[in-house]
Amino acid sequence: MAAGDFEGSPDTAVRLRAITSELSARFYERDDVVRTLIVAMLAGQHSLLLGPPGTAKSELARELTTRVEGASLWEILLSKFTSPTRMFGPIDVAALSRGEYRQVFDGRATTAHVAFIDEIFKCSTAALNETLGFLNERLYHPESGGAPIHCPLITAITASNELPSGEESAAIYDRLLVRLEVDYLSDPSNFAALIRSAVTLPVPAVRTTITLADLRHAVATAVPEVEVPDVIVDAMCTLRAALRRRELICSDRRWRVSVRLLQASAFLDGRDEVAENDLSVLMHVLWDSPAQRPVVEREVLQMINPDAREALDLADAIEELAAELDAKAGQSRDALSEWAIKEANTKLARAGKKLGKLRKDTVEAGRSAISIDRVIARQKAVHARVLTEALGVDASLVHVQS
The missing domain is CATH 3.40.50.300 (P-loop containing nucleotide triphosphate hydrolases)
Incomplete structure (x- = not known):
């Protein structure tokens, strides 16, 4: 085949x-x-x-x-x-x-x-x-x-x-x-x-x-038949070592069972072999507390896509702006507007353009854009918040483009 x-x-x-x-x-x-x-x-x-x-x-x-x-x-x-x-x-x-x-x-x-x-x-x-x-x-x-x-x-x-x-x-x-x-x-x-x-x-x-019959066949037969190449095994070993350096330890059982998730991800996409893109599902497996999740996410996504590092750095900057907007709750509309116009709007627009370019380069290289898409969605959400909460734009009319 x-x-x-x-x-x-x-x-x-x-x-x-x-x-x-x-x-x-x-x-x-x-x-x-x-x-x-x-x-x-x-x-x-x-x-x-x-x-x-x-x-x-x-x-x-x-x-x-x-x-x-x-x-x-x-x-x-x-x-x-x-x-x-x-x-x-x-x-x-x-x-x-x-x-x-x-x-x-x-x-x-x-x-x-x-x-x-x-x-x-x-x-x-x-x-x-x-x-x-x-x-x-x-x-x-x-x-x-x-x-x-x-x-x-x-x-x-x-x-x-x-x-x-x-x-x-x-x-x-x-x-x-x-x-x-x-x-x-x-x-x-x-x-x-x-x-x-x-x-x-x-x-x-x-x-x-x-149908139940089709689901059972997929779970019992089709998904287990999806091939797991050596490059994926090597990637999981590398990821485990990276997380252990960050003092994030998962049981051997959890690692082993997670392989079936990678096979299921490939099956869902219509492939008969696990690819690096499927590793993204591990972001939801290898943490115990929500505080650990961003660390796991960063390690996983950087392995999938070299451009993810820059996207995740932009994500950090976007979260800082979101936190700053939260901290300004209660300030006058004039103060909020000045901050939005002089700082937040400019930074978010610049981040959106950079993310758009990163996504284009990633797709052209044949790599998964899942990490960048997630950051783009967050950039749009924070930009929309700035427009509505700081500049008074009608939320129902907001459609931010990256």
């Missing part, structure tokens, strides 16, 4: 790319989050959406999980009082009246192909071990003490407003390979579009789906 040819079910990858586009268009500033969730699903791994309330974590998870036709879906909001039987199967009262101790598993985690678990770190102590077994080994040990039940779970999307605070919830955190931070919208024009969507009738949209 020639490099670049796709074997298996190319329609699955095509449909998943369509789902990626549809969800990215619906959920503003979530392009990378959507794609990474789908990559995790293809890899048969679990993911965490980490962010404050009101950032559409649950809505996004539900919209994605319901795109799998024929799949048994299971959703739950956990609390410290959630019992294992509520999650995995309540006691059959009718059977109990006959002296039989049985559980009803239909419609519970035990029979789910895809799961959405909200407030995952509020898992009760009583349900902890069963939840760990469910996520890691896809097993449930019945209350009756019978043989363990093999659960058909393919992937679980979990969500939380906060990081785990104790050893018990930290054990669950370790089972979630992909960790995605979501925050409130930063671009005023996107926020204006969000508000407008609340008062306008929605236009019926195309809703692409995939």
